[in-house]
Structures are given as structure tokens and as C-alpha cells.
Amino acid sequence: MSSLSSLQPQALWQRFETICSIPHPSKHEQAMIDWLLALANEHQLEHFQDSVGNVIIKKPATPGMEDRQGVILQAHLDMVPQANNDTQHDFTQDPIRPYIDGDWVTAQGTTLGADNGIGLASIVAVLTSKELAHGPIEALLTIDEEAGMTGAFGLEAGVLEGKLLINTDSEQEGEVYMGCAGGGDTCISFALEQQASTPQQAAMKLSIKGLKGGHSGCDIHTGRANANKLLVRILAAMQQQGLEPVLSTIQGGSLRNAIPREASCCVLYSADKQAELNNLLEQQIAQLQDEYGLVETGLEVLAKSIDCPSHSLSPALSQQIIASLNACNNGVVSMSQTVPGVVETSLNIGVISQSAESIDIKILVRSLIDSSRLQVEASLASLFSLCNAKVSHSGAYPGWKPDNNSTMKSVVQQSYQQLFGQCPEVMVIHAGLECGLFKSAYPDWDMASFGPTIKFPHSPDEKVEIAAVEKYWQLLLSVLQNIPAKA
Known part of the structure; x- marks a missing residue:
């Protein structure tokens, strides 16, 4: 010291x-x-x-x-x-x-x-x-x-x-x-749609913690997990299992150029499917530890039952957010053909935030080749526009x-x-x-x-x-x- x-x-x-x-x-x-x-x-x-x-x-x-x-x-x-x-x-x-x-x-x-x-x-x-x-x-x-x-x-x-x-x-x-x-920022915005929760719903706070994070350029190839992607992966599994997840709140990461270390959400689900949810969470945690255990030695997945909030996002909006983020690529897109061993193009789903009006996502796209960056940005626009989100690109630098x-x-x-x-x-x-x-x-x-x-x-x-x-x-x-x- x-x-x-x-x-x-x-x-x-x-x-x-x-x-x-x-x-x-x-x-x-x-x-x-x-x-x-x-x-x-x-x-x-x-x-x-x-x-x-x-x-x-x-x-x-x-x-x-x-x-x-x-x-x-x-x-x-x-x-x-x-x-x-x-x-x-x-x-x-x-x-x-x-x-x-x-x-x-x-x-x-x-x-x-x-x-x-x-x-x-x-x-x-x-x-x-x-x-x-x-x-x-x-x-x-x-x-x-x-x-x-x-x-x-x-x-x-x-x-x-x-x-x-x-x-x-x-x-x-x-x-x-x-x-x-070079690089550029892609911002995705989902307009908030809310509805009252029902007596048939229960709620939990789902959190990802303990990841290493790091630089979204220098560390993007290291196999480190992105907390936003892990959180959405579990939510998507809930969707596929018929547990009817509906988001109330969601947030993750703090900087678009840092690999997110933490993410959390409040999610509502069918109260009569608690046993199925418990089994699914056990399976998901085991899978994540198996896939990332050698890299993410501090990985924690926390699920805590909470009082059901009075309102949540609409089921349609929840499904759009979960499905689009689950489908969205993250990490290395391609390796350079001219500079061996160097990442050519990548993207980092850096920040998910929520305001009174919208759910906003910030993604940083990097590439050695401008045309490759532009193609990734176009792909993001195609994906998220299918889910009625507004997509904008800014801050491009060569x-x-x-x-x-x-x-x-x-x-x-x-x-x-x-x-x-x-x-x-x-x-x-x-x-x-x-x-x-x-x-x-x-x-x-x-x-x-x-x-x-x-x-x-x-x-x-x-x-x-x-x-x-x-x-x-x-x-x-x-x-x-x-x-x-x-x-």
C-alpha cells in the first residue's frame, strides 16, 4: 500500500x-x-x-x-x-x-x-x-x-x-x-407500453453479477460473457418454455465501450408454473457455468421472488425486446484476412436502460473496414426495425x-x-x-x-x-x- x-x-x-x-x-x-x-x-x-x-x-x-x-x-x-x-x-x-x-x-x-x-x-x-x-x-x-x-x-x-x-x-x-x-454507435429505442399486472402473475428479480467485463475492443475476443446477453438468454428460455415472461424493468451495463459485468430485470410470469421456472433456472445456471466457468469464475445468477408490481410492459413489447436481443449478435463478427490474429469487426451490446418513455439499447460496432461496420449497422437496423424499434447510428469514426x-x-x-x-x-x-x-x-x-x-x-x-x-x-x-x- x-x-x-x-x-x-x-x-x-x-x-x-x-x-x-x-x-x-x-x-x-x-x-x-x-x-x-x-x-x-x-x-x-x-x-x-x-x-x-x-x-x-x-x-x-x-x-x-x-x-x-x-x-x-x-x-x-x-x-x-x-x-x-x-x-x-x-x-x-x-x-x-x-x-x-x-x-x-x-x-x-x-x-x-x-x-x-x-x-x-x-x-x-x-x-x-x-x-x-x-x-x-x-x-x-x-x-x-x-x-x-x-x-x-x-x-x-x-x-x-x-x-x-x-x-x-x-x-x-x-x-x-x-x-x-474505427467504430460507431447504434442506438435502439422501444417506446414504452404498459399494462396492469394480474392476480395470476408472480414476479422475481433476475440478476447477473460477478462477470469480468473489460474493454469492448481489446477484450472482445477473450470469451468473456456479456451480462446483457446472459440475462436475455434466460428470459428467452422462459419464453420458449411457455412461462409467459413479461418485463416490468430491465437494465444492464453502464458504458457502450465496456463489456457489461452486471444486468438485472424484474420479470412477471405465470404463478402456476413456479416449479417449471425453478427447474429451468437450475438448468440455465448449470449451462452457463459449464460454458463460461473457466473464464467467468465469479459468475452469479440470482433469482429472488418479489412482490408483483402493479404494472408491467405489455406482453407484445416484452416479447419483442427479449426476442430481438436474444437474436442480436454480440462479440466477434469476423477476423481480419490481412492482419492475422486481429479482430476485424465486432459489436458490444453495452447498455440497456429504461426511462418513463422507452427502453433504450446502446451498441458499439467496431471494424478495421468501414464497409464491414456499415453492414453490421444495417443488419442491426433490419433486426430491430422488425420489432418496431427506432434505430439510429451516430458518432462514426474512421x-x-x-x-x-x-x-x-x-x-x-x-x-x-x-x-x-x-x-x-x-x-x-x-x-x-x-x-x-x-x-x-x-x-x-x-x-x-x-x-x-x-x-x-x-x-x-x-x-x-x-x-x-x-x-x-x-x-x-x-x-x-x-x-x-x-x-
């Missing part, structure tokens, strides 16, 4: 400890922005916010390196706010509580924010150092990456001068990323196509080889790095992404490897020293 400032590199960990103390979930980054602007003032660095709210800080070259090409160091300011169900935490007010756990740093009951807090800490450490050698640096610190990439979407041409960019948002030491998936002639790739590879005696793996990631969007405003940018090993991002199990942070820091400094001179 010792202070993170005891770790090496000390300058980076001290900054990360401060970052953890400042609440900064998506769309609530102002306190972080204020801290960064105050630091820039303290160190007499040129700084400003662009029209959308991104923070830009510029630092001149150290003596003797004025002839080097300008480098943009990039990180996002926000973190994913996820907490265990037994953890009371207000991400807009409460600090993250990091601690050392063996070879890792993790947090007490919540996401750690190493995604992208370690990258942000490294950039701040470079900006505020008086000892490090580097050419001209511009820091691009974007807002709202996790909840919509607002900062990347709003970046305007002409704001930055450099042509080489280092993205710090990768999560596997020893890999350099030169491409990423992928980042690899450049085999990249200067940044060569510098990172050579620097890694010099430091560690081996070449890093050049990879394409099935996640939405901001680099693809940057190309819209800056088509000539030459980019590479690398970072330390972070496990289970977007979940309360998130942790970052201490040794990998030190190697990442060494690589970052070496890359800055090896940036070539201007042509």
Missing part, C-alpha cells in the same frame, strides 16, 4: 498519483484541465485550449536539438468510471485510490485510470522536466475520448505545427501500434490505416532494439485510438502508438504493470532523443 512515488521512474509515478487524486471521468475533465493549465503557467510553457476544449501545451527544444522535427505527444484526459457493486464511489467528486499489489498498481474497487493516465503522466513529466533532451514538443491532450472522442472529432487543422505524433494510449509493452479499428513507410515506426523500432536488444511487434489494435480521427484534420501526420502493459481496462480489475511502465518511459525518452533532424 506504499505511495506510488516510491516507484521508478519517480517523475512519472508522482504525476500519476496526482492524476488519480483529481476526478476526471468522461465529460467531467475540468479539474484536470485546470491543473494542467496551472502547471503550464508555473513552468512558463505556451498553452491554450482549442475551440472544443482540448489542451495544447508547447515546450521548446532543449539546447542543441533545435534542428529536430517537431513531435506531438498525445493522450486523452478522461477515464472510464466503473466501480464494483459493493463500492460507493462518486467519480465526479472522489479520488481514485491506487495501491501497489505485487508487480502491479491497481485501485480499490474502481477502474484505475491507467488508461490513459499513465500516458498523460509521462507527457506531463516530460513537459515539466529540465533535464531531458528533446526537440520541439507539442502536447495534445484531448477531452472525452472514452465517451465519444469529442476532442478528436473537434480538432481543427492548423492548430499544431508538428508532423510526427506519439499516441500513448496503447496497452501492451513490447508492441507498437500502427493502425486501429480507422487508422497502417503506413509501411512511417518514420515514426522506424524510430520506435530502432529505439526499442537499442534499449532492449529485440524488435517490438508492429500491431494493429481492435480499439478506437484517436489517430484515425486526427488524419481528417492532419492527413500528413506520421503516427505511432505505444504504452505499458495495462490489464482489464474499463473494469474495476484494471491494473498496470510496474516494470512495463519503466520500460515505456525509457522507450519514450529514447524516441524523443532519436527524432531525426528537419529535412
Whole structure:
């Protein structure tokens, strides 16, 4: 439980400890922005916010390196706010509580924010150092990456001068990323139809808990269960068994880019079929444990009898919601034919929520190929429109196509080889790095992404490897020293 400032590199960990103390979930980054602007003032660095709210800080070259090409160091300011169900935490007010756990740093009951807090800490450490050698640096610190990439979407041409960019948002030491998936949001809305419950109905609260969750891009291929899909699977089995399930409430997940760990519903059913329901639940629980037991070791399916509510959704609407979600694909759709071992297209049924007017579902579709993403979106529209739901698509962002002639790739590879005696793996990631969007405003940018090993991002199990942070820091400094001179 010792202070993170005891770790090496000390300058980076001290900054990360401060970052953890400042609440900064998506769309609530102002306190972080204020801290960064105050630091820039303290160190007499040129700084400003662009029209959308991104923070830009510029630092001149150290003596003797004025002839080097300008480098943009990039990180996002926000973190994913996820907490265990037994953890009371207000991400807009409460600090993250990091601690050392063996070879890792993790947090007490919540996401750690190493995604992208370690990258942000490294950039701040470079900006505020008086000892490090580097050419001209511009820091691009974007807002709202996790909840919509607002900062990347709003970046305007002409704001930055450099042509080489280092993205710090990768999560596997020893890999350099030169491409990423694009994505888009699909929103499905069922208009609420309610009716009075009857004396012939009983009710229960059905819950899925204890799943690992994780990043809907990086972890989508790991075989982890989606709580929304498991919940609907049981409801669909009730339908098929003739138990006449009727939903009163349903909810699951909290972020469209996190694999849902929990989901629950209040469901009404024929009271005279209680014994059949008990048998079905036993069978379903056994099947789920058999299928997911090696991966989802904490899986819990809880069924608790409750007082029957006065109203429920109409049987027709309940059937439409259950049937369409049960039929909806989730997870990996296809693997890349050009990049072996990389997911090409996927989707995540991230959030089910209920308001006074509607049942709403948020799905994030990712793909390395825009046409494949569009086809999945069209399939979703076809499926849910058959059930009288409204379907809309928004927030589409492009992928980042690899450049085999990249200067940044060569510098990172050579620097890694010099430091560690081996070449890093050049990879394409099935996640939405901001680099693809940057190309819209800056088509000539030459980019590479690398970072330390972070496990289970977007979940309360998130942790970052201490040794990998030190190697990442060494690589970052070496890359800055090896940036070539201007042509």
C-alpha cells in the first residue's frame, strides 16, 4: 500500500498519483484541465485550449536539438468510471485510490485510470522536466475520448505545427501500434407500453453479477460473457418454455465501450408454473457455468421472488425486446484476412436502460473496414426495425490505416532494439485510438502508438504493470532523443 512515488521512474509515478487524486471521468475533465493549465503557467510553457476544449501545451527544444522535427505527444484526459457493486464511489467528486499489489498498481474497487493516465503522466513529466533532451514538443491532450472522442472529432487543422505524433494510449509493452479499428454507435429505442399486472402473475428479480467485463475492443475476443446477453438468454428460455415472461424493468451495463459485468430485470410470469421456472433456472445456471466457468469464475445468477408490481410492459413489447436481443449478435463478427490474429469487426451490446418513455439499447460496432461496420449497422437496423424499434447510428469514426513507410515506426523500432536488444511487434489494435480521427484534420501526420502493459481496462480489475511502465518511459525518452533532424 506504499505511495506510488516510491516507484521508478519517480517523475512519472508522482504525476500519476496526482492524476488519480483529481476526478476526471468522461465529460467531467475540468479539474484536470485546470491543473494542467496551472502547471503550464508555473513552468512558463505556451498553452491554450482549442475551440472544443482540448489542451495544447508547447515546450521548446532543449539546447542543441533545435534542428529536430517537431513531435506531438498525445493522450486523452478522461477515464472510464466503473466501480464494483459493493463500492460507493462518486467519480465526479472522489479520488481514485491506487495501491501497489505485487508487480502491479491497481485501485480499490474502481477502474484505475491507467488508461490513459499513465500516458498523460509521462507527457506531463516530460513537459515539466529540465533535464531531458528533446526537440520541439507539442502536447495534445484531448477531452472525452472514452465517451465519444469529442476532442478528436473537434480538432481543427492548423492548430499544431508538428508532423510526427506519439499516441500513448496503447496497452501492451513490447508492441507498437500502427493502425486501429474505427467504430460507431447504434442506438435502439422501444417506446414504452404498459399494462396492469394480474392476480395470476408472480414476479422475481433476475440478476447477473460477478462477470469480468473489460474493454469492448481489446477484450472482445477473450470469451468473456456479456451480462446483457446472459440475462436475455434466460428470459428467452422462459419464453420458449411457455412461462409467459413479461418485463416490468430491465437494465444492464453502464458504458457502450465496456463489456457489461452486471444486468438485472424484474420479470412477471405465470404463478402456476413456479416449479417449471425453478427447474429451468437450475438448468440455465448449470449451462452457463459449464460454458463460461473457466473464464467467468465469479459468475452469479440470482433469482429472488418479489412482490408483483402493479404494472408491467405489455406482453407484445416484452416479447419483442427479449426476442430481438436474444437474436442480436454480440462479440466477434469476423477476423481480419490481412492482419492475422486481429479482430476485424465486432459489436458490444453495452447498455440497456429504461426511462418513463422507452427502453433504450446502446451498441458499439467496431471494424478495421468501414464497409464491414456499415453492414453490421444495417443488419442491426433490419433486426430491430422488425420489432418496431427506432434505430439510429451516430458518432462514426474512421480507422487508422497502417503506413509501411512511417518514420515514426522506424524510430520506435530502432529505439526499442537499442534499449532492449529485440524488435517490438508492429500491431494493429481492435480499439478506437484517436489517430484515425486526427488524419481528417492532419492527413500528413506520421503516427505511432505505444504504452505499458495495462490489464482489464474499463473494469474495476484494471491494473498496470510496474516494470512495463519503466520500460515505456525509457522507450519514450529514447524516441524523443532519436527524432531525426528537419529535412
